[in-house]
Amino acid sequence: MHRMKRKKIADLLSSPEVGSTVLIKGWVRAFRSNRFIQVNDGSTINNIQAVVDFENFDEQLLKRVTTASAVAITGELVESQGAGQAVEIQVSEIEILGDANPDEVQKTVMQPKRHSMEFLREQAHLRFRTNTFGAVFRIRHAVAYAIHKFFNDEGFYYLHTPIVTGSDAEGAGEMFRVTNLDPVNPPMNEDGEVDYKQDFFGKAVNLTVSGQLEAELGALALGQVYTFGPTFRAENSNTSRHLAEFWMIEPEVAFNDLKDNMDLTENFLKYISSYVLENCADDLQFLSDKEEKEQQQKPANERNEMNLVERLKFVVENEFKRLTYTEAIDVLRNSKAYKKKKFQYDVEWGVDLQSEHERYLVEKEFKCPVILSDYPAKIKAFYMRQNDDGKTVAAMDVLFPGIGEIVGGSQREERLDVLKSKMADFNIPEEELWWYLDTRKFGTVPHAGFGLGFERMIMFVTGMTNIRDVIPFPRTPQNAEF
Ligand code: 4AD
Ligand code: MG
Numbered sequence: 001m002h003r004m005k006r007k008k009i010a011d012l013l014s015s016p017e018v019g020s021t022v023l024i025k026g027w028v029r030a031f032r033s034n035r036f037i038q039v040n041d042g043s044t045i046n047n048i049q050a051v052v053d054f055e056n057f058d059e060q061l062l063k064r065v066t067t068a069s070a071v072a073i074t075g076e077l078v079e080s081q082g083a084g085q086a087v088e089i090q091v092s093e094i095e096i097l098g099d100a101n102p103d104e105v106q107k108t109v110m111q112p113k114r115h116s117m118e119f120l121r122e123q124a125h126l127r128f129r130t131n132t133f134g135a136v137f138r139i140r141h142a143v144a145y146a147i148h149k150f151f152n153d154e155g156f157y158y159l160h161t162p163i164v165t166g167s168d169a170e171g172a173g174e175m176f177r178v179t180n181l182d183p184v185n186p187p188m189n190e191d192g193e194v195d196y197k198q199d200f201f202g203k204a205v206n207l208t209v210s211g212q213l214e215a216e217l218g219a220l221a222l223g224q225v226y227t228f229g230p231t232f233r234a235e236n237s238n239t240s241r242h243l244a245e246f247w248m249i250e251p252e253v254a255f256n257d258l259k260d261n262m263d264l265t266e267n268f269l270k271y272i273s274s275y276v277l278e279n280c281a282d283d284l285q286f287l288s289d290k291e292e293k294e295q296q297q298k299p300a301n302e303r304n305e306m307n308l309v310e311r312l313k314f315v316v317e318n319e320f321k322r323l324t325y326t327e328a329i330d331v332l333r334n335s336k337a338y339k340k341k342k343f344q345y346d347v348e349w350g351v352d353l354q355s356e357h358e359r360y361l362v363e364k365e366f367k368c369p370v371i372l373s374d375y376p377a378k379i380k381a382f383y384m385r386q387n388d389d390g391k392t393v394a395a396m397d398v399l400f401p402g403i404g405e406i407v408g409g410s411q412r413e414e415r416l417d418v419l420k421s422k423m424a425d426f427n428i429p430e431e432e433l434w435w436y437l438d439t440r441k442f443g444t445v446p447h448a449g450f451g452l453g454f455e456r457m458i459m460f461v462t463g464m465t466n467i468r469d470v471i472p473f474p475r476t477p478q479n480a481e482f
Helices: 009-014 059-063 117-122 131-153 212-222 258-279 281-296 308-317 325-333 355-366 416-425 430-438 454-462
Strands: 021-032 036-040 048-051 070-079 087-098 205-207 224-232 245-254 321-324 370-376 392-400 404-411 447-453
Touching (some): 009 048, 131 454, 205 224, 212 224, 212 430, 212 447, 245 258, 245 454, 258 281, 258 308, 258 370, 258 447, 308 454, 321 325, 355 370, 392 447, 404 454, 416 430
Parallel strands (some): 048 087, 321 370
Antiparallel strands (some): 021 036, 224 245, 392 404, 404 447
16 A cells, blocks of 8 residues: 655644645644544644544544644545634544643643743653643744854855863853763862873863854964854853753954944844844744733733734844943933942952843843943953953844843954953963964954854743743753753
8 A cells, every 4th residue: 555644733833735645743732522632733723623533533542642643644635624723624534643641731731721931841751742832942943044054155164163171261260070080089189189181081071151252263374264152151150041961152353343243243133133033923923912812911011012023023123222331320310210229249340240221121121122332341351352441342142032141252352462361361371372362463353243042032032031931941050950
């Protein structure tokens, strides 16, 4: 017998051939009135309805058609009699591919009812089966693709920077050590410290916090490169915006200055937002509607002014507000919130802005994405270019509504002598970064780049409010299950 090829539900629904016989495979979302089976196969948020005449089927077989079970269904695609769908399948054959015990399903995210995000998070292995997480992870994929497309179309090269590295690019010392020494009896040196010379790489190494320093080497030969990979930070921040393992995109461009860097960032973030609007309509609409429903439960003054779709359009259509750190400090100190002592942390020139300050600027003061630039040298990394005032560096942070910092970047210090004295100030030994310093000796040029936190961007385009809900398997302090 001729074997039929499975049709994906997304394809069936987007160009339905009424009258044709089709085979679908997927998981049962619901089976109502012993007649209507809702099947989802992950290709779209939409289910297909399969209609059975129960007289024609074995009772024992139909009993196994339960929520979460896997089925193969063959039948004729017909125009739907009921409301809610244009087409449905008139079932001629059902095969159970995998049973699901209804008692077990009752205890999981797969039972068809609303669940709290916390409950869903405990079942990260099953939450993919829900509408919300299906939508989030289809969008996450689309954004990853859009990022590669953007850079490819702009003539960038994708550079794979190492995950195991000896350098702490950001200088924050929040790294995970990688070693295969015996943890009980590690070899010791004469100073009574662990002797990493005897470790696998002959030195102490860590998981990378950023691919930037290596990307700079690429940019200073290939012109424009970007990285897109996992990064690791052992910072003990249990917030809704921090992960210990997250993905970062880091473009680096030779001959760009800070202004070029801001322009690239703004175009890039607009491109991603418009890509999602154009290519993820069903999933986006689902998440937007869901958010609006949740907003109805809140007091009027706590609701979002725009829904998710409107927020994405707003980013695409409006210019980002650009101002310096120094100007932002003035704005904050002159704000009502400051005068009424609404901020938990003090605001004065030289301090790092807290998330409450960033969100005030974006959500209350300017009501649009903000690019802050020219921060005090002391609160930023060693590689940022010293400005002529001697106090600030050519840094930039992009702040987004509901998120806070989404991008951090800078023009890099290309002058060897200035870079060396900066490293001395920050206690970074030159021997460790000899290869980085070399780039400033052989045809050094101005260059700039930035890092986009991939998960923070996914939070923005999905409206999810906890970063743990936009990465398939979150790693946070005390949590590395699955
Ligand atoms: O501001 P950061 O630390 O900048 C860098 O790492 C530079 N090397 C980037 C560059 O210039 N090439 O991190 C960049 C972005 C942040 O703006 C934030 O969006 C995200 O990475 N990020 C995190 N996302 C999730 N969890 C964390 N713990 C994060 N830390 C930073
Ligand atoms: Mg930063």
